[in-house]
Amino acid sequence: MQQDTADFTRGRIFLPLLKFSLPILMALALQTAYGAVDLWMVGKFATSADVSAVSTGSQLMQSITSIIAGLTMGATVLLGQTLGEGRKEEAGPVIGSGICLFAAMAALLTGLTLLGAGGLATVTQAPAAAFSQTVSYIRICAGGLVFITAYNVFGSIFRGLGDSKTPLLTVFIACIVNIIGDYILVRVFGLGALGAAIATVAAQGVSVAVSLLVVRRRGLPFPFSRKHLRFRGGHVGRIFRLGAPIALQDGLVSVSFLVILAIVNSLGLTASAGMGVAEKLCGFIMLVPSAFMQSMSAFVAQNVGAGRLDRAGKALGRGILASLSFGLVIGCFAFFRGILLTGFFTPDAAVAAAGADYLRAYAVDCLLTSFLFPFIGYFNGRGRTAFVMLQGIVGAFGVRIPVSFLMSRITPVSLFLVGLATPCSSLVQIALCGAYFFYLHRRSKQETA
Template sequence: MAKNLTTGSPLKLIVLFTLPLLVGNVFQQAYAVADTIVVGRMIGVQALAAVGASASLQFLLFGFAMGCSAGLAIPVSRFYGAGDLAGMRRAVAMGALVSASVAVFITVVGVLGAPLLLHLLGTPAELVPSATVFLRVFFAGSIATTAFNYLSSVIRALGDSTTPLLFLVLASVLNVALVVLFVGPMDTGVGGAALATVLAQLMSALLCLVLVWRRMPELHVRRSDFVLDVRQLRESARLGFTLGFQMSIIAMGAALLQFGINGLGSTAVAAFTTAMRVDQMAVIPLASVGVAMATFVAQNAGAGQWDRILVGVRKAMMMAIGMSILLGLLIFLFGTQLVEVFVGPGEPEVVSMSHQYLVVNSALYAVLAVLFICRHTIQGLGSTLAPTLAGVLELVARGIVGIFLVKHLGFLGVIIAAPAAWVLALVPLVIAWRGHRRVLQGRVLQSSKPTPVVPDVVPVA
């Protein structure tokens, strides 16, 4: 249920909030992992490459939806931290309107534009039919995925990261069962794998609605809450669209990189797809701490607890860097075995290329850890300029690599793309955080100054 993050040990609260996010993100990635393993093992590497060729487009549109949901939840956290439940409900209502418009946009663009978008990415001709089917089914279920992202973000904004985890666990089990059924006995191909994910997301969204209705009365919006509040709608749209745009910029960079990879052939596409699945699972702990920081910072900003923000950021940074070192070591030791889970031992070239990718990327996970903490902390404070600039720089880095370096360096260019993007994006975030930290330190000093006592003036007779 709802949990106030403005009192108690900052590190303990961040850890307790992060753990369900961590497990939940693992299960959320299990959707993609289940698709990849089943498609790769039961249909073949060609089908795996088709799913991989569509990954950047999924990230482009659903990345926007996920970023938008995170942004829409920031005012909810701030109002909740300030104890303003009426303002919180208005923020939830305005966010729901924005989220619904995003779902409609994704559905129309994704379903109608899939073949054209794949063509613009230079997708190998033999992969286009299967990739188109996968994308159209996936995007036809946009309303379910967007609804779950928004509802779970709002629930987490109130400090409850555990219940969405339970829903993800149930949905992940359903997804695995359905993808095996659809791709195996029912022989529905890659379209069945996409349908399994959509149905699992739909169940998660429905469970979130049931939770809000039965257990979270503070989120029961009324008809009056949907009366147009221009100021609140503008703020929700600003944060939502800005964070969504940031994710889309990153996805555009991934799409440009995918363009370069597609030119290397199906083996390179399959290797990149497999490596990305493992990489995404590995960085979940780092991403989870970042998401936790956005809620922690927003609630404490609403309550004016500036010192807690500084303490929380410092301790979370140390924890994330420690985790990044451990994760890098695990990837170095067991990367080959992890890759073989997806494609089996019969694809040595795919396994070798994937492992090289993972070793180089995992060596720089500490950079990614600092990036996540800085980005989400700044977003939790309601600032969007530096994170947006960081996204643009990621786009530039991945675009240069995808268009130019991959052509000349081959798969080596693919390997260095992500680290180059992380390093470049980190620059404006570190500069911005140093500025925010000085402001917060000033507020702490100001709030700690004792109020001067004015002595009573005794009138002279």
């Protein structure tokens, strides 16, 4: 039985885009859920120090994961464009080269993270009461980086094929494993942040095993064998050229959030734990725009390969409208009822209040990312990843870090004001994306005139 694929280069736009986006949305929701389960279990059955450790450690690991995911997006775009051009015989070498590239990268990142765990915890100003737990969390998760990398590689292959259902299956199984592992290790054995880290790594390993089984059973819609598993300079170079700017942009954006994390950690254990709770909730708030960003990349890449820029532009408009309709509802609830959400994760009233204060800023950003994330997916699909990197750097270092630092100097310190750095950055990035979109549109019309 062959792997299911989708052709986005003909027929209707909105329904196929929505159909493709929904499994991605559900997969992201489950992925966010098993990260949130870690924090919920630790918040209910461990200490505030464990909550802070999971918050800081998971944010650091998310930064590393974002670099991996950015690079694998290069494989998604290249595979999508290759299939859109009708060159199925080149798909196998593309995937084989990508696997070799990411295997080498996983080994390098694992070694660096294991050796530098203590330094990373120090740089992020992990509170003294949570320092040892933070270091242990980082080291255990670093041991699972090979699984994180493999999961993202499989995801890039499936999305490039237009298949968003298989990643949903793998992350669903991983979520179940993580919940069971958290209950046993955190609730029963009382291992706190250490148990949450072990459960997370185990869940990622299971997701990779399931992905391998799916590929072996269903096969791929193009020839692929062991002979394709080697470095090919041309393919590795194109994957790197497409993915490296995305990875650098995602990495630098994550660094900017780590700077904000360090600022908040310096305010004490309550603020640190509160931000950790809010960050997990933010993952849910940003689910819809994130799903459209990923689906937009694959949808646009196929149409670019087929020379259908008109369809790519129409898909962008529909993605923004769909994302905004969800963003209005979710953002309003998070802004006005955030305390109900943060209180679910911790019985500590002070931590819940701090988290709700920070969450209100993200509620504002939820509306803005309904525009920004589909734009980013569109430019990724068109291969304009250098621009994606540029606008991300401007937002992170030109706006987000300076604004958060200035807000943290206002007395009394408000996590809401510190969090407003994020929507301020999004506004600037949207302006840059809009200007670049119209520039490309005008240039395309001139070239076809």
